[in-house]
Each structure stands twice: as C-alpha cells, then as structure tokens.
Amino acid sequence: MKKRIFLAGIAGAGLLGGLGFLAYAWHPAIADITPPAASSFSAEQVERGRIVAAEGYCAECHTRTDLGGGPEFAGDYQMKTPFGAIYTSNITPDPQTGIGKWSEEAFRRAMHRGISRDGGNLIPAFPYDHFTKMTDQDISDLYAYMMTRPAVHLTHRPNELPFPLNIRLLQAGWKLLFFKQGVYQPDPTHDALWNRGAYLAEGVAHCGSCHTPRNLMGAEKSGSTYDGAVVDGWIAPPLNANNPTPTTWNEDELYAYLRNGVAPLHGSAGGPMSPVPHRFLSTVPEEDVHAIAHYFAFVDNAAVRAKHDKDALALAMNQSSVDLTHPVVDPDAKLYQGACAGCHYNSAPTPASGRPELALNNALWLDEPTNLYQAILRGFTAEEGQAGVVMPSFYNALSDKDMARLAAYLRRTRTTLPPWTDLEKKAAAARATVETIPVNSSH
Ligand code: HEC
Numbered sequence: 001m002k003k004r005i006f007l008a009g010i011a012g013a014g015l016l017g018g019l020g021f022l023a024y025a026w027h028p029a030i031a032d033i034t035p036p037a038a039s040s041f042s043a044e045q046v047e048r049g050r051i052v053a054a055e056g057y058c059a060e061c062h063t064r065t066d067l068g069g070g071p072e073f074a075g076d077y078q079m080k081t082p083f084g085a086i087y088t089s090n091i092t093p094d095p096q097t098g099i100g101k102w103s104e105e106a107f108r109r110a111m112h113r114g115i116s117r118d119g120g121n122l123i124p125a126f127p128y129d130h131f132t133k134m135t136d137q138d139i140s141d142l143y144a145y146m147m148t149r150p151a152v153h154l155t156h157r158p159n160e161l162p163f164p165l166n167i168r169l170l171q172a173g174w175k176l177l178f179f180k181q182g183v184y185q186p187d188p189t190h191d192a193l194w195n196r197g198a199y200l201a202e203g204v205a206h207c208g209s210c211h212t213p214r215n216l217m218g219a220e221k222s223g224s225t226y227d228g229a230v231v232d233g234w235i236a237p238p239l240n241a242n243n244p245t246p247t248t249w250n251e252d253e254l255y256a257y258l259r260n261g262v263a264p265l266h267g268s269a270g271g272p273m274s275p276v277p278h279r280f281l282s283t284v285p286e287e288d289v290h291a292i293a294h295y296f297a298f299v300d301n302a303a304v305r306a307k308h309d310k311d312a313l314a315l316a317m318n319q320s321s322v323d324l325t326h327p328v329v330d331p332d333a334k335l336y337q338g339a340c341a342g343c344h345y346n347s348a349p350t351p352a353s354g355r356p357e358l359a360l361n362n363a364l365w366l367d368e369p370t371n372l373y374q375a376i377l378r379g380f381t382a383e384e385g386q387a388g389v390v391m392p393s394f395y396n397a398l399s400d401k402d403m404a405r406l407a408a409y410l411r412r413t414r415t416t417l418p419p420w421t422d423l424e425k426k427a428a429a430a431r432a433t434v435e436t437i438p439v440n441s442s443h
C-alpha cells in the first residue's frame with residue numbers, strides 16, 4: 001500500500017503569516033498517563049476494536065516490511081514519497097517508543113485532528129483526513145485494542161524529509177488549506193445500510209486515499225472523488241460511474257471482491273488492493289462488507305448501468321473464445337497463445353472461476369496499461385490472489401517489446417477502446433517499479 005504523495009503546507013503558512021498562523025498551528029502536549037492495565041478493558045470492547053483496526057488497515061502501514069519485517073504495529077514501515085522516506089510510528093503500548101503513555105484523549109486527538117500527544121502536527125501520509133470521520137465510540141474501542149497489544153520497544157528510523165518539510169508546525173498550513181475536521185454525519189435521504197457503508201468507506205476504511213486523485217499538495221481533489229489514481233505503480237481504478245470495465249460493479253460483484261478478493265465478472269484484487277480483502281475485510285463482520293458494497297453500488301450508479309451487462313458479457317466471451325478455435329496467423333495472437341491463453345481462455349456463457357476473463361478485467365480497460373504490466377511482471381502468488389491458483393511472473397520470460405505487443409493485441413481484440421500509446425516505454429517504466437523478482441517466478 002501507500003507511497004501517497006503529500007506536501008507540507010508552506011503556502012498556507014505564507015498566506016496567513018505570523019502570529020495568527022502560530023495560534024492555529026501550535027497545540028499543547030497532553031499529559032502522560034501510567035499505561036492502563038489490559039484488564040481495564042472488556043473483552044467485548046477489545047474485539048470491537050480489533051474490527052475497527054482491521055477496517056482501517058492499521059497493521060498494513062504500522063508494520064515494517066523491509067529489514068526482514070517487524071512486529072505488528074511497532075511501526076518503522078517505510079513510506080516512500082517524492083520528497084523522501086517517512087517512517088511510521090510505533091503504535092504498540094510501549095511507554096517509551098510507542099503510545100503506552102497516551103491517554104484516550106490524546107489518541108482521539110491524533111485520530112480526529114492529526115496531532116501527536118506532544119502537540120506536533122502529524123504528516124497527512126497518516127490518513128487522519130479520513131479518520132476524523134470516526135465516531136468517539138469507534139475510537140474508544142480502537143484505543144482498547146491498541147492498548148492491549150504486546151508492547152514492542154522499537155524506535156523508527158528518522159524521516160528523510162528535507163527542510164522545511166520536516167517542520168511539524170508548518171504541516172498546519174496543509175491542514176488549513178485541505179483538512180475538514182468532523183465526525184461523519186448520516187445522510188437522512190438514505191437508509192441505515194447506505195449510511196453505514198458511507199461511514200466506513202469515507203472514514204476508517206479510507207477508500208478515497210487510493211482511489212481519489214491528489215493535487216500538487218498531496219490532498220485529495222475535492223471535485224474528483226473516486227475518479228481513480230495512481231498508487232505504488234498501479235492504477236486504483238475509478239469507483240464511480242467512470243469505471244471503464246464493461247460489466248458493472250454491482251453490489252454482489254463488489255461484495256465478492258471486497259470480502260474474498262475476487263469477483264466472478266471482473267477478476268482478482270492485485271497489488272496494493274490485495275491486502276484490503278485478504279488481510280482485512282475477510283476478518284470483519286460480513287454486514288460491514290455488505291454495507292460498503294451497497295454504498296459503492298450507489299456511487300457507481302449500478303442500477304442504471306447494469307442494463308448493458310448481458311451484452312457486454314456475451315461480447316467478451318465471444319472475443320475470448322476465438323483464439324483457440326481459429327487458426328492463428330497474427331504473430332501477436334501467437335505470442336498470446338503461447339504465453340497466456342492456456343490459463344486465460346474461456347468459453348461461453350461465463351468465465352470459469354480461477355481463470356480471470358481479461359476482456360472484462362480493468363487491466364485492459366483503464367487509460368493506461370499499468371495494471372496489465374504489473375500483473376504480467378509480478379504474477380500472482382497464492383497469498384495475494386485466490387486460494388489454489390497462481391500466475392507465474394513473466395519478468396524474465398517476456399521482454400518489454402513482447403509485453404508491448406501483448407498489450408496492443410489485447411487492447412485491440414478485447415476492448416472497444418482506442419489503442420494505448422508508447423507501449424514499450426511504459427513496459428520499461430513498469431519493470432523499473434518491480435524492484436525484486438517475485439518469488440513465484442517459474443522462469
Ligand atoms: C496509509 C498509511 C497509514 C495507515 C493506514 C494508518 N497509519 Fe497511523 N500513521 C501513519 C504515518 C505515516 C504516521 C506518522 C505521521 C508523522 O510522523 O507525522 C502515523 C501516525 C499515527 C499515530 C501518531 C503516533 C505518534 O507517535 O504521534 C497514531 C496514533 C496512528 N498513526 C494510529 C493509527 C491507527 C489506529 C490506524 C488504523 C485505524 C492507522 N494509524 C492507520 C500512516 C498510517
């Protein structure tokens with residue numbers, strides 16, 4: 001996940017200037033407490049907190065993955081940004097290096113307002129612009145869960161941000177410009193399920209932090225909610241009516257994808273999306289996942305768009321069956337048959353499970369071949385994809401030129417969209433984002 005762009009709000013600082021800004025930017029420290037005994041929280045509350053933590057992927061950003069990995073929640077996870085690396089905080093209850101001495105009030109202030117216990121403004125790579133929407137009850141439960149985790153003594157590496165981005169006081173400028181504080185307010189024109197889904201999606205689950213494009217200051221663009229964005233070398237597709245895949249993301253497809261990581265008519269959750277279902281949303285009450293699916297079926301206007309699904313499906317299945325039944329003359333089709341068709345072949349009426357239908361997958365329908373290249377280069381391990389099926393990495397087996405030919409061929413034969421451009425150059429760029437050759441490489 002992550003590598004989200006952010007920028008300190010120097011502009012905001014300049015704008016306001018002087019004392020007025022200081023008064024806005026400066027916050028008092030909240031007094032230390034003696035770490036609360038684990039027995040002071042009920043088992044029920046801790047379990048509710050576990051669910052909130054899973055719905056906010058706290059472990060994903062607060063657990064080190066380099067240097068051989070790290071204990072859960074102990075921080076030091078490296079988030080790369082264009083300005084330098086940031087290392088996440090230790091949020092275990094260790095009194096010296098974690099949040100053991102934080103009162104619930106200090107924890108709530110951090111989640112709702114992006115302010116550390118000592119008063120310092122937090123960097124918006126921590127998605128407090130979403131966590132601000134969480135109810136006090138959810139934050140209390142989350143606090144109970146965090147305070148009952150094993151304490152780990154671990155200090156994170158210093159951030160590598162250059163002056164003046166490293167000045168916490170100036171982070172307040174960003175807040176001034178882009179941060180809207182406030183708990184989620186239910187929309188009375190919608191029912192309880194919709195509001196539950198909206199509360200989770202906009203708040204703790206922060207779907208927009210990957211799926212909404214950001215401005216130059218790293219804030220989500222307000223008029224472009226869920227328009228799709230680039231994250232860690234992948235495209236997080238639009239989740240609104242601009243989603244280009246030919247069959248609609250309706251409530252059932254969304255539920256299957258968010259719960260199990262695979263939707264029958266779309267395919268699997270790969271790359272930065274993979275942990276969302278596999279590590280987190282598969283472990284929370286299914287009503288919550290239903291609520292999120294219900295909400296996004298509204299956001300993408302599924303009720304209206306689904307009318308064309310049957311035609312789109314028939315067309316896709318038709319395109320995909322052609323390959324193995326007709327003699328192949330097109331050299332690009334030959335390349336596809338040799339490398340891919342053995343697994344990515346379907347015949348009517350619907351795709352077989354474990355065999356994603358590329359004609360329906362976002363990989364071919366997005367504005368750029370980014371996700372197609374990532375899938376080809378990395379493959380899918382059993383952990384990140386569906387249980388029991390894997391796709392080998394073609395990192396070594398296919399050159400940039402081969403990948404460009406495959407991309408052009410698939411776009412031409414499986415979609416109704418204009419061709420992609422600069423395919424070979426983009427293949428090389430995608431290859432450069434794959435730092436290590438994936439473990440499931442069989443070539
Ligand atoms: C997208 C990555 C990301 C996610 C997800 C995330 N955090 Fe963080 N968090 C950060 C970063 C980065 C920082 C450090 C910010 C800084 O140094 O200014 C941070 C800081 C914090 C702090 C402040 C600690 C301190 O010492 O000041 C708390 C508390 C916190 N996170 C709790 C949580 C909880 C609870 C969750 C899950 C609901 C969570 N975070 C999810 C990235 C994340």
Ligand code: HEC
Binds near residue numbers: 244
């Ligand atoms: C860390 C970044 C990240 C977060 C957080 C995230 N997503 Fe995604 N999402 C992605 C990426 C990247 C993809 C593309 C994955 C692929 O093509 O295999 C994706 C794909 C999807 C898709 C498939 C779209 C398509 O057309 O194929 C859906 C639906 C989706 N996400 C919904 C959500 C929802 C709902 C949430 C919040 C509960 C969420 N995502 C949170 C990054 C993220």
Ligand code: HEC
Binds near residue numbers: 354355371382386
């Ligand atoms: C050995 C079988 C196999 C081969 C060969 C193979 N794939 Fe795959 N591919 C899969 C499976 C299985 C998945 C789904 C992975 C998962 O969900 O765990 C997948 C997923 C994908 C995806 C992502 C779809 C999604 O659901 O997001 C794309 C794109 C893709 N493959 C393209 C290709 C291309 C292009 C080739 C040829 C260069 C190829 N594959 C070769 C088995 C294969």
